[in-house]
Amino acid sequence: MRILVTGGAGFIGSHLCERLLAAGHAVWAFDNLDPFYDPELKRRNLREIARAGGAFTFVQGDITEPEPLGSLCREAGFDQVIHLAARAGVRPSLEDPALYQRVNVEGTVRVLEAARRSGVRKFILASSSSVYGCNAKVPFAEQDPVSAPISPYAASKVACEALGHVYHHLYGLDIVMLRFFTVYGPRQRPDLAIHKFARLIQAGQPLPVYGDGSSARDYTYITDILDGIEACMRQSFGFEIFNLGDSRPVRLDDLIRLLEHALGRKAVRRTLPPQPGDVPITYADLTKARERLGYQPRVPIEEGIQRFVEWFRTTGAGGARGVATSS
Numbered sequence: 001m002r003i004l005v006t007g008g009a010g011f012i013g014s015h016l017c018e019r020l021l022a023a024g025h026a027v028w029a030f031d032n033l034d035p036f037y038d039p040e041l042k043r044r045n046l047r048e049i050a051r052a053g054g055a056f057t058f059v060q061g062d063i064t065e066p067e068p069l070g071s072l073c074r075e076a077g078f079d080q081v082i083h084l085a086a087r088a089g090v091r092p093s094l095e096d097p098a099l100y101q102r103v104n105v106e107g108t109v110r111v112l113e114a115a116r117r118s119g120v121r122k123f124i125l126a127s128s129s130s131v132y133g134c135n136a137k138v139p140f141a142e143q144d145p146v147s148a149p150i151s152p153y154a155a156s157k158v159a160c161e162a163l164g165h166v167y168h169h170l171y172g173l174d175i176v177m178l179r180f181f182t183v184y185g186p187r188q189r190p191d192l193a194i195h196k197f198a199r200l201i202q203a204g205q206p207l208p209v210y211g212d213g214s215s216a217r218d219y220t221y222i223t224d225i226l227d228g229i230e231a232c233m234r235q236s237f238g239f240e241i242f243n244l245g246d247s248r249p250v251r252l253d254d255l256i257r258l259l260e261h262a263l264g265r266k267a268v269r270r271t272l273p274p275q276p277g278d279v280p281i282t283y284a285d286l287t288k289a290r291e292r293l294g295y296q297p298r299v300p301i302e303e304g305i306q307r308f309v310e311w312f313r314t315t316g317a318g319g320a321r322g323v324a325t326s327s
């Protein structure tokens with residue numbers, strides 16, 4: 001198949017491009033190398049994709065602009081679009097809420113529009129566990145209400161889901177919304193907790209611990225997310241929403257202990273008040289994804305953290321800006 005991956009130079013996108021190339025697809029990554037974190041990390045991701053071989057094309061462009069996205073879609077004739085490009089991160093979205101709406105909402109409309117005008121039939125979009133807000137009921141199931149997001153980022157993802165439904169209803173596109181639960185692994189965004197904490201522990205610097213350490217995240221290893229995306233590519237759904245998580249929330253203080261163990265160093269903790277926009281827990285109900293996609297997360301957090309730390313040690317990755325615990 002001919003596949004467009006928006007945000008293909010980023011953390012999840014670069015892994016996805018490699019996975020799709022290995023499966024024999026022709027893959028285009030569309031990305032503006034946004035400076036939210038060091039674009040050199042994205043260039044490195046692109047070099048690694050290219051080294052892996054296969055029919056890979058990188059196009060630098062901005063999803064909020066009609067071109068070159070429109071002509072790329074017309075000329076390449078994509079079978080499927082996997083739309084990952086976004087401004088990610090909960091806390092930074094409080095600093096620049098309008099930017100988050102512009103990139104995530106207006107950008108998504110432009111990608112949907114370019115896709116439907118060029119005859120794309122299948123569209124998969126990265127939503128987020130943050131749409132559940134402070135859902136009191138755990139685990140979070142797809143049919144739970146998502147009308148009470150608590151950050152501009154989460155609200156932008158709710159809007160993306162609504163737009164996906166519009167394009168399915170009006171134009172019959174086959175659309176899948178995937179609610180990712182905090183994704184981690186090699187190349188993880190440097191602003192996310194695991195990556196940021198690893199860097200601070202390694203440097204012997206204090207870790208900002210927001211709240212009493214009891215907040216919990218359903219950390220999901222990157223290869224499990226890729227398995228879920230691939231399962232969606234193989235079927236037609238009309239319009240569907242799926243959680244892709246691990247369904248085993250990990251408390252923040254336990255996460256720090258796992259990192260200490262893997263890095264062989266003690267963390268220095270600096271306790272701070274809970275952050276506005278952060279939810280107390282994320283926890284995926286995977287019943288629907290298991291039944292309809294055959295989705296089954298395979299990498300437990302203990303193993304995933306080891307793999308992340310191995311990568312972290314070999315790359316000395318850095319370049320963080322800001323901090324987030326989920327996205």
Ligand code: NAD
Nearest residue numbers: 007010011012031032034062063085086126180182183327
């Ligand atoms: P990332 O920041 O590494 O990747 C996003 C990519 O989009 C970046 O390479 C960036 O340059 C690109 N981009 C941003 N604005 C753009 C624009 N205007 N035009 C073109 N490209 C643009 O983030 P990620 O963690 O890989 O996240 C990928 C997707 O998954 C995002 O939609 C994010 O909201 C969603 N998501 C991620 C997580 C997670 O834990 N990582 C959780 C839930 C949802």
